[in-house]
Amino acid sequence: MSKVLKVRNLTKSFGGVCAVDDVSFDLEKGRLLAMIGPNGAGKTTCFNLINGQLKPDRGSIVIMGKQIAGFKPHRVWQLGVGRTFQITATFASMSVLENVQMARLSFHRRTLSIFQKVRNLYVDESMELLKLVGIEKQRDHACGVLAYGDLKRVELAMALANDPRLLLMDEPTAGMGPAERSRLMEQISGIVQTRNIGVLFTEHDMDVVFTHAHRIIVLNHGKLVAEGTPQEVHANAQVQEIYLGAAETARLEKR
Amino acid sequence: MGFYVAQFLTGWADASGLFMVAVGLTLIFGVMRIVNFAHGSFYMVGAYTAYYLIAWLPSDGVSFWIGVLLAALIVGIIGVIVEMLLLRRLYHAPELFLLMGTFGIILIIQDLSRWLFGAEDLLGPRCPGLDGSVWIMGSLMPQYDLALIVAALLILGAIWMVLNRTRWGVLVRAATEDREMLSALGVNQGRLFTGVFFLGSFLTGLGGALQLPKGGADLLMDLNVIASAFVVVVVGGMGSIPGAYLAALIISELTAFGILVLPQSTLVMMFLVMAVVLVIRPYGLFGKAELAPHEPAGESGAVLKPASVxxxxxxxxxxxxxxxxxxxxxxxxxxxxxxxxxxxxxxxxxxxxxxxxxxxxxxxxxxxxxxxxxxxxxxxxxxxxxxxxxxxxxxxxxxxxxxxxxxxxxxxxxxxxxxxxxxxxxxxxxxxxxxxxxxxxxxxxxxxxxxxxxxxxxxxxxxxxxxxxxxxxxxxxxxxxxxxxxxxxxxxxxxxxxxxxxxxxxxxxxxxxxxxxxxxxxxxxxxxxxxxxxxxxxxxRSFDFLLMVLLGGVETLSGPIAGAAAFTWLHDQISRFEFWQLVLGCIFIILVVAFPQGIAGFFSSKTERYFSEPTDE
Structure with missing residues (x-):
């Protein structure tokens, strides 16, 4: 089965506001799917629904062939879902290495172990992950004092720690400089393709989106307004209108 | 039927008393996010002060009321002094240090009250004009109970007016919603806090003074009342004033009627109500989930290092x-x-x-x-x-x-x-x-x-x-x-x-x-x-353990040991003084102001270099 994620008619409202309105899409293994849209379009809500933090009002989410209706985040994780957040969430009182070890401990279902010390557990595996995302030099720094870009990488390493089939990344490159952004996205593309992971990500940097995504879906006011390859979305007049704005549209036309 | 009405009214009168203690607490928590453990002490001071003022004032019809109001005012001023001298220094310290500071105040007020007011339980004066009873549907009701019901409703109404009809009230409500935004808009937060603390202390002083004819004054009032006040505040939703009223009413009525079914349940009832409410509505009846969950006790949370050689x-x-x-x-x-x-x-x-x-x-x-x-x-x-x-x-x-x-x-x-x-x-x-x-x-x-x-x-x-x-x-x-x-x-x-x-x-x-x-x-x-x-x-006893942990510092593994040793030693050393709680209270306050990381935390930050492994970076 090549579909890691199937979303059908997903709907969620808060009070009177329909944050996600009848959204459907698919994601295949080894592919990067970008979800774009202006602020408040419902991207993060969509993520929180898929990852089990919120319950949908209607619609279905199927991950690796399993309906996840009513699953809590830790159950969704068990299906092989990694997640990074728009505002990074790491364990501030632990070092970079320990953060990843923690994720590995959970993956090996060892969170209730009371005999061995963490110091000796899964160090090599965790170092592998740190190398993969390129922060092995920071292994002993506390996460509380790390630069934002590095925290994003720690999160990525933790999200990869359960050998996920599906990776949900909410603005993976926010807070980074342009050079670091494209470097990180290169790395992510490489990782997901060798590991055959499906990625759903949001991003405000259009260069990143159009360079790295295989497909793009566009949300506006909670509705899916366009879907397709970067070229198709690029050419879509409606998207240019509502999302890129008039000035950007003019710039694109000149090309 | 008449009996049940009387029982209901008795419950309502109790609720009114409870509300008057709880309202100041919930107001202070809502705006300042301070869990003021010393609130019960202010209540006690209100009762004692009113007792002596009423005795001292010439006894005519109005002296009771003047005494009550003056006592509340004095308690309000004490609140302002405490806020300005102590709490203000701790707003940026971890929440627990504020708690410890307020513990210190409990101890100090406890001993000062014993010194000033004496250790004997005082029987409250009767309220002139309201010291009789009236027949209501065949049952005898004390007039003063009915007066308390009216007084609490008046207070509720007055607070509502202040919060909804004055500029200051709008600021207070805004601060309850979002403190940071308010100070970003240029509101002097310090003055607002002092004002709120004054009002909260005034109200609890008033509550203490008004319950004099029913309960008198004694030195155990402070801790006895604080638990009930907290239950009311939590059940009502922290920061919600109508919530506090409703919670006080529910609890008091359940106790008033529960006592008929299970006479032994009185003490448990209040806390059972709280447990049930919190399981169904975790943030109380009218409370809202905290928008930004506050920092946990471990604050900066130093990385845990294994013991060095x-x-x-x-x-x-x-x-x-x-x-x-x-x-x-x-x-x-x-x-x-x-x-x-x-x-x-x-x-x-x-x-x-x-x-x-x-x-x-x-x-x-x-x-x-x-x-x-x-x-x-x-x-x-x-x-x-x-x-x-x-x-x-x-x-x-x-x-x-x-x-x-x-x-x-x-x-x-x-x-x-x-x-x-x-x-x-x-x-x-x-x-x-x-x-x-x-x-x-x-x-x-x-x-x-x-x-x-x-x-x-x-x-x-x-x-x-x-x-x-x-x-x-x-x-x-x-x-x-x-x-x-x-x-x-x-x-x-x-x-x-x-x-x-x-x-x-x-x-x-x-x-x-x-x-x-x-x-x-x-x-x-x-x-x-x-x-x-x-x-x-x-x-x-629970407070003792909290003090030991805070004394040792919550960020160090050796903290609890140092804290327990220091606490026991201190207790032993100063308990030979007559007013040892006063000394202990002062020590706590000095400690929280001078060593916000606790004793062990203080020493470990001084000696960290000595005791940590050399790192090769």
């Missing part, structure tokens, strides 16, 4: 000292050392829960006292030998903690803390009221160690082995996956969930582990003292 040497020296102590120490010092060890184990278990676990408990005495009672009951009713009792006690208390924890871990922060307090009060009430089984107020006597452990020195070594073992076991746990997962749950609920950790379940287990170790401490304690009384489960 030097620290191990220090530990070894400590163990050697413990082994050799009986050679030098007299009988009295051994007793003191035994007590320190037991309290260190108990406060380590509280630290375990508060620091790495991120769950602050205001009711740790439930587990300590629970352990003491579990062991004592086993010996008293079943003639269990000491060895078996000490083995079974942690298991029994662990089970108790599993039950209590199941409710508590659904909440976080102050709400969790309040729920632990409620459960501790339930346990205390059961022990206090179930005389046939627990001996009630008289306690359980003659619980002595087995013959082989009877001598002081043998019991000393036994205690040391168990307590050191328990402390080291908890320390070990913190370095294992179990302890790391606890810290993960504390640091970020979001991240824990998204790497597959079931946060609530893990916190539940951690809660039970902490409870079991506190139970062990209680078990040893009862054999060292030979008896147990409900006091071991009382709120003041």
């Amino acid at each position: 030097r620290l191990k040497w220090l530990g070894a020296a400590l163990v050697l000292g413990i082994i050799l102590a009986p050679l030098f120490a007299g009988d009295f010092q051994l007793v003191l050392l035994i007590e320190i060890a037991i309290l260190a184990l108990a406060s380590m278990s509280l630290y375990f829960m508060m620091g790495p676990g991120g769950m602050v408990s205001f009711g740790h005495a439930a587990f300590f006292g629970g352990g003491a009672y579990a062991a004592a009951l086993m010996v008293y009713h079943l003639q269990t030998p000491m060895e078996l009792a000490l083995l079974l006690t942690p298991l029994a208390v662990g089970l108790l903690a599993l039950i209590i924890g199941w409710f508590c871990v659904r909440l976080s922060g102050v709400y969790l803390a309040m729920l632990t307090l409620a459960f501790a009060q339930i346990c205390w009430s059961i022990v206090f009221q179930w005389e046939e089984f627990t001996g009630g107020d008289d306690g359980i006597l003659s619980i002595w160690p087995s013959d082989w452990a009877e001598s002081r020195i043998v019991f000393y070594y036994l205690t040391m082995v168990l307590c050191t073992g328990g402390i080291l076991a908890m320390r070990h746990l913190l370095f294992t996956p179990f302890g790391y997962t606890m810290r993960a749950c504390r640091d970020s609920a979001l991240r824990s969930a998204s790497i597959g950790i079931y946060q609530k379940r893990h916190q539940w287990f951690a809660f039970a582990v902490a409870g079991a170790f506190a139970g062990l401490a209680g078990g040893i304690y009862v054999f060292s003292k030979g008896s147990v009384f409900p006091d071991e489960m009382a709120i003041s």
Whole structure:
């Protein structure tokens, strides 16, 4: 089965506001799917629904062939879902290495172990992950004092720690400089393709989106307004209108 | 029918009294996010001040009311002084230090009141013109009860007017919603806080003064009233004034009618209501979830480092000292050392829960006292030998903690803390009221160690082995996956969930582990003292443990030990003064202002370089 994620008619409202309105899409293994849209379009809500933090009002989410209706985040994780957040969430009182070890401990279902010390557990595996995302030099720094870009990488390493089939990344490159952004996205593309992971990500940097995504879906006011390859979305007049704005549209036309 | 109406009115009058204490507390919490433990003390001062003012004023029709108002005003001014001199310095310190500061105030006010007002219970003056009773549907109702109902409604109305019809009130409501935004808009937060603290203190002073004709004044009022006030505030939703009124009404009516069905349930009822409400509506009837969950106790949360070689040497020296102590120490010092060890184990278990676990408990005495009672009951009713009792006690208390924890871990922060307090009060009430089984107020006597452990020195070594073992076991746990997962749950609920950790379940287990170790401490304690009384489960006991942990500092593993030692030593040193609570209170206040990281935290920041492994970077 090549579909890691199937979303059908997903709907969620808060009070009177329909944050996600009848959204459907698919994601295949080894592919990067970008979800774009202006602020408040419902991207993060969509993520929180898929990852089990919120319950949908209607619609279905199927991950690796399993309906996840009513699953809590830790159950969704068990299906092989990694997640990074728009505002990074790491364990501030632990070092970079320990953060990843923690994720590995959970993956090996060892969170209730009371005999061995963490110091000796899964160090090599965790170092592998740190190398993969390129922060092995920071292994002993506390996460509380790390630069934002590095925290994003720690999160990525933790999200990869359960050998996920599906990776949900909410603005993976926010807070980074342009050079670091494209470097990180290169790395992510490489990782997901060798590991055959499906990625759903949001991003405000259009260069990143159009360079790295295989497909793009566009949300506006909670509705899916366009879907397709970067070229198709690029050419879509409606998207240019509502999302890129008039000035950007003019710039694109000149090309 | 008339009887039920009278019962209802009595309940309503009680509710009015409760509301008057709770309203200031909820106002202060809503705006300033301060859990003001000294609130009960202000209430007591209000009652005493009004008593003396009324006695001093020429007795005519209005002197009662003038006295009441003047007393409230004086309490308000005391509140302002406390806020400006102390609390203001602590707004940027961790929340727990504010708590400790307010503990200090409780102690100081307690002793000052004893000095100024005397230790005798005072019978309140009658209110002229309202000292009779009226017939209502065939039942006799005191007029003053009806006056209290009216007074509370007037206060509710007045506060509503102030909050909704004045500019100041709008600012207060805005601060309740979002403090930072308000100060970003250029509102002088300091002045607003002082104003709110004045109003809150004024209201509780008024409450204390107004209940004089019903309850008089005594020195136990402060702690007696604070638990009920907190329950009302939490059930109503912290920060919600109508919520406080409704909660006071529900609780008082249930108690008024509950007493008809189950006369022994009076003390438990209030806390049962709270437990039920918090399980159904975790943030109280009208409360809202905190938008930004406040920082856990571990604040910056230093990275946990394994003991360095030097620290191990220090530990070894400590163990050697413990082994050799009986050679030098007299009988009295051994007793003191035994007590320190037991309290260190108990406060380590509280630290375990508060620091790495991120769950602050205001009711740790439930587990300590629970352990003491579990062991004592086993010996008293079943003639269990000491060895078996000490083995079974942690298991029994662990089970108790599993039950209590199941409710508590659904909440976080102050709400969790309040729920632990409620459960501790339930346990205390059961022990206090179930005389046939627990001996009630008289306690359980003659619980002595087995013959082989009877001598002081043998019991000393036994205690040391168990307590050191328990402390080291908890320390070990913190370095294992179990302890790391606890810290993960504390640091970020979001991240824990998204790497597959079931946060609530893990916190539940951690809660039970902490409870079991506190139970062990209680078990040893009862054999060292030979008896147990409900006091071991009382709120003041829980406060003691909190003080020990805070005294030691919540960020250091050695904190609880230092805290317990310092607390016991201080207690012993100054309890020979007549006004030792005053001294203790001042010491706490100086400590929180001067050493916000606690004693051990202070020294470890000074000596960290010496005791940490050289890192090669």
